[in-house]
Amino acid sequence: xxxxKDGINSTAIRLFLICILTxxxxxxxxxxxxxxxxxxxxxxxxxxxxxxxxFNFFDDNKQVFVxxxxxIVFLKGQKIVDIFMELIEAPKLWxxxxxxxxILLPVIIACIYLx
Numbered sequence: 618x619x620x621x622k623d624g625i626n627s628t629a630i631r632l633f634l635i636c637i638l639t640x641x642x643x644x645x646x647x648x649x650x651x652x653x654x655x656x657x658x659x660x661x662x663x664x665x666x667x668x669x670x671x672f673n674f675f676d677d678n679k680q681v682f683v684x685x686x687x688x689i690v691f692l693k694g695q696k697i698v699d700i701f702m703e704l705i706e707a708p709k710l711w712x713x714x715x716x717x718x719x720i721l722l723p724v725i726i727a728c729i730y731l732x
Contacts, residue, residue, distance in 0.1 A: 655700040662689050683730050687723035694719030 666689045669675065675682030698719060699705040704712040 651700065655696055659693055659696060662693050665689065680731055684727060687727050690723050691719055694722075 666686050669682065669685060675685065695716065698712065698715045702715070704715060
């Protein structure tokens, strides 16, 4: 029971904190090289998209800039769905639904912005 007559049960809080800490320690022990490489890939894509706007690489054509950034959004979303959410091994329906969202959202944003 989380609550007792005096308020919050301290034993329940301790157990909750132990579960959280144990889970984070176990997940850090089992992190793989694939996760690290994927994280670095996502970081690189973020830096590329941020600096492409800062240094005005697409100063002449804003439409190309929007498509470039939305393509990076698609690449990052696909990586998150497959690697970090581990849907590459999940039932195909769930993976297709989320990848469809990753494709559909940038397409809708591009249509709104470019039309």
